[in-house]
Amino acid sequence: EPEVTQTPSHQVTQMGQEVILRCVPISNHLYFYWYRQILGQKVEFLVSFYNNEISEKSEIFDDQFSVERPDGSNFTLKIRSTKLEDSAMYFCASSSLKPGDRVSYEQYFGPGTRLTVT
Amino acid sequence: AQSVSQHNHHVILSEAASLELGCNYSYGGTVNLFWYVQYPGQHLQLLLKYFSGDPLVKGIKGFEAEFIKSKFSFNLRKPSVQWSDTAEYFCAVKRADKLIFGTGTRLQVFP
Structure with a gap:
């Protein structure tokens, strides 16, 4: 069964450094998402991406964050200058259907990348 | 702002016990509701979803959930849990x- 994959599984970085988290969505999917989960807190939406542009973003997704689909398979999340509070598990998700396609709509999640900022 | 509440943070059961996990949402309009499960070391997987129609939704692995509009609830149930159901369960709208996740x-299930 096709799966969303994410690399690396664990990333340790120093405060102020740039990190790029990588995701390979399911191959025929067109809608891509990033979520994060700070330890002990809920999974929070960061951004959605369709047709090579951001379709929605949360308040968390400030100028330090960016997303890109550099080729036909990868979907990346970049944090330009990491802060301690960016430490979290970051989940990528993808969907083949528009959010308005009600009955069959589902987001498929990757295993996550644990980001630790020291 | 729309939110999802899961009041049970940690549930411990013995095998064969019945399970009910609470989920309440705060939104008055049409809602699409989901339950996801995350087994240890694995990714979030969809258990079941509700969009419309029959408020009792059946999912994978014997799970079901009931949408009660008047109570803004979408509780997850399983009549008899197994050790393999040990995982984290997330309700989402x-x-x-x-x-938006709770x-x-x-859930910890002991043999």
Whole structure:
């Protein structure tokens, strides 16, 4: 069964450094998402991406964050200058259907990348 | 703002016990509701979803959930849990382009 994959599984970085988290969505999917989960807190939406542009973003997704689909398979999340509070598990998700396609709509999640900022 | 509440943070059961995990949402309009499960070391997987129609939704692995509009609830149930159901369970509501998750419930099932 096709799966969303994410690399690396664990990333340790120093405060102020740039990190790029990588995701390979399911191959025929067109809608891509990033979520994060700070330890002990809920999974929070960061951004959605369709047709090579951001379709929605949360308040968390400030100028330090960016997303890109550099080729036909990868979907990346970049944090330009990491802060301690960016430490979290970051989940990528993808969907083949528009959010308005009600009955069959589902987001498929990757295993996550644990980001630790020291 | 729309939110999802899961009041049971940690549930411990013995095998064969019945399970009910609470989920309440705060939104008055049409809602699309989901339950996801995350087994240890694995990714979030969809258990079941509700969009419309029969409020009793059946999912994978013997799970079901009931949408009660008057109570703004979408509780997850399983009549007899197994050790393999040990996992974290997340309720979510779809709002526009995103999913809004609850804080999750950690379920531990002992043999």
